Amino acid sequence: MPVKLKQLAELLGLSQTTVSRALNGYPEVNAKTRQRVLKAVRETGYRPNRAAQRLATGKAYSIGLVMPIASGIVSDIHFGEFLAGLAEEAVKHDFHFVLNPSAPEDEEATFRRLAASGNVDAVFLAHMRANDPRIAILKSLSIPFVVHGRSIGGPKDYPFVDIDNTAAFYEATRLLVQLGHRRVALINGQEHLAFAIRRKKGVVRALKEWGLELDETLVHHSLMTDEFGYRSMQRFLTQPHPPTAVLCSSTVLALGAVRAINQAGLTVGTDISIIAHDDVLPMLKPENFSVPLTTTRSSLRAAGARIASRLIGGILDRGTYPEQELWHPELIVRASTGPAPGK
């Protein structure tokens, strides 16, 4: 039987009120008393009973997750990695999850149910699309939320954590152009997703600054799997004017792309340069590629942890976080980028 507040209070010769206040950081308790309480907590291993806290405070101490079950999203490697970060942080604070598998068309209803159920204090939202309607829905439900990513268009005043996709791909492209590449290809995520739109924008912008244009035949949108990376690259290479450089929206795509390149008898980094976005998947390290991969790097797991931390912080009203965070991926140059052939 774990020790409870009452016993702790008796042990200390204090009232439950005071002990509770000491633990929850209320000001009306003497500093010395608070120290005594904290010491006793350490010694007895006291942990407040979450069920009781839930009942007393009306908080659920859990966060809601709409888990997309559309083909190939759940299953997406990237989702698992993000979830790991989210969960890692949540478990530290003894928060629960309510996982709601849902097809994209049911998401709105799912959010409503979730909000109405009172089972969660906050929800998290991802896979943003352009003009994503879900933001307005969540606002109207007045349940706290944090978005992973950003919509394009629509309301701007909502909390998010995102990476600067435009800048990342702008910088990557700039590097390629500086190296003399003129025909660069893009193997991107699905067309309707905001991050993909932004990455493409970054590429276009960089090329434009050099008076170049992005050839639409050199742009593919797909799920981010090995297989699609391979196919896209293969099609690029059989074009009359194949690219001398390619940007991939994930190292997973790059894996397939590299295979296609090798298979065509070309060498990565000399015949063709490649830059991928690295989500820091433990499974797929860019430095372990046969030719180490130049990448724009930003940890997906860290983003998950950060979002959890913000959601939880908001619920416990501890600390204040910036509403909107835009992380800047680092461009890390390895051997997969080199001067354009013939330059």
Added chain:
Amino acid sequence: MPVKLKQLAELLGLSQTTVSRALNGYPEVNAKTRQRVLKAVRETGYRPNRAAQRLATGKAYSIGLVMPIASGIVSDIHFGEFLAGLAEEAVKHDFHFVLNPSAPEDEEATFRRLAASGNVDAVFLAHMRANDPRIAILKSLSIPFVVHGRSIGGPKDYPFVDIDNTAAFYEATRLLVQLGHRRVALINGQEHLAFAIRRKKGVVRALKEWGLELDETLVHHSLMTDEFGYRSMQRFLTQPHPPTAVLCSSTVLALGAVRAINQAGLTVGTDISIIAHDDVLPMLKPENFSVPLTTTRSSLRAAGARIASRLIGGILDRGTYPEQELWHPELIVRASTGPAPGK
């Protein structure tokens, strides 16, 4: 404000006790009264407050999940699919999850923390290995659990849901042998995992019945990704005596294998036969392969739902379930299997 038990009782002119008992299926309440109560519940939309139930019953109404973060497991497509099934069922019963990301070497400690925390009523266990020590640990912690899969060796009396991997691959192999194949290859999951061991055993057994042996150079163990399927197949095909048929432990592996086959200028189903195990991933349907794939089929999502259902049923002590379930995958013949060339 949602309606609460007290109001419901007043409305009905009953005591809270009686209403509560009516709802929880206790015998000491008149059938007519129970009907009245249920009707009122329907009309008012009453839903018991989980936090209060938790406190009053001491149950957590949530299930624990140790989420493996080893390279390429979380990220594994198959994990997401399983989780979707688990969550789908859990959400129906208003159960929460406690997701504990954990490296394999920390799993024992994680289970201990989880059990001690009192935050979960039951846990689920997967990725079984031979002589898996985790079963004994969970038993000693005396927390209810259900295993997905089975260990090999060690204690036998624990609850599980598994598929008959040996039989599935035995039958698949038998079909190939009947079709005249003599050299069959196996692209399997990681060597230490129980399901992989069993599948191999099924293959060996079937071959043996025809006086054949499994050539160890035709067996590869790896993570079940596209990439590894491709590589394995490629290596098989460049052998002096390439196989005429290949078994894959997942359609994901088959995807890569098929690519390698095509690339070698061979045709699936005529030059080389292929059978894969189909977990029914929505993303990857065997009938959509360029040559529809013969498979052994068993839905991973259904297994997840079933395990959730058993865990939850056990917690609410509703109904009794068989302790051990061994599902038999169906062998579904499509176009990827044909007679051995030259027969």
Added chain:
DNA sequence: AGGAGCATCCAAAGCGCTTTGGGAGGAGGC
């Protein structure tokens, strides 16, 4: 000296359920 004002603590009332320990009333046995 007499309050005002602050710092520090406490008793007790919930939060919304489950469960214990009866109690009333009717049926059945002698």
Added chain:
DNA sequence: GCCTCCTCCCAAAGCGCTTTGGATGCTCCT
């Protein structure tokens, strides 16, 4: 007719926390 035994229901006591609404001294000011 009386007692026992069910059947069906209830009042009230928790479950372990948070929070409201004071109390109790003390300091400080005028």
